[in-house]
Amino acid sequence: SQKIEQNSEALNIQEGKTATLTCNYTNYSPAYLQWYRQDPGRGPVFLLLIRENEKEKRKERLKVTFDTTLKQSLFHITASQPADSATYLCALNTDKLIFGTGTRLQVFP
Amino acid sequence: DAGVIQSPRHEVTEMGQEVTLRCKPISGHDYLFWYRQTMMRGLELLIYFNNNVPIDDSGMPEDRFSAKMPNASFSTLKIQPSEPRDSAVYFCASSPGTRIGGELFFGEGSRLTVL
Secondary structure (H helix, E strand, O other): OOEEEEOOOOEEEEOOOOEEEEEEEEOOOOOEEEEEEEOOOOOOEEEEEEEOOOOEEEEOOEEEEEEOOOOEEEEEEOOOOHHHOEEEEEEEEOOOEEEOOOEEEEEEO | OOOOEEEOOEEEEOOOOOEEEEEEOOOOOOEEEEEEEEOOOEEEEEEEEEOOEEEEOOOOOOOOEEEEEEEOOEEEEEEOOOOHHHOEEEEEEEEOOOOOOOOOEEOOOEEEEEO
């Protein structure tokens, strides 16, 4: 069956460190993958999109990698700040956009 | 631009009642999506429209759910009759893409509680 897996356990890291979140998928062949941020009580907000022929994409302190062989995407936040605390969702595009359940990131001072 | 606007933000109703959720997409966006979010199942796609036409409603849980998009600036999701298991946050999103898969712009959601 098709599945998108994100670590359901919260990731707790110290301010200034690099946070790395994982998105694994099975039985999909997405043309591209997106990452969203969701704050409590708010809708998801788009962060980055990476295409299947791209290995890496960067935006300010964010970096996303996409390995279609491993069927995995990694999402990195460098020099993390308490304001980065949120839930991060990956989403795969097949014929529609399918979301993972998200990983909650907590950055403490 | 005001973004995607959803109403109501919160709805509490009793089992068996009809619920109507409303969405105004961003002007000029060709795609509109309805998602449902729960702790257990995450964000689930219910239905999406392209140029006001329903394209894929395979995510609609059952016949109690229906969605319409009478024009480019308005869509509704209706649940009749509602049940406690329908309690969730319902999100509307729109996309400017000329084909499916572009960045989605989400509204703030409608939190539904069915007692």
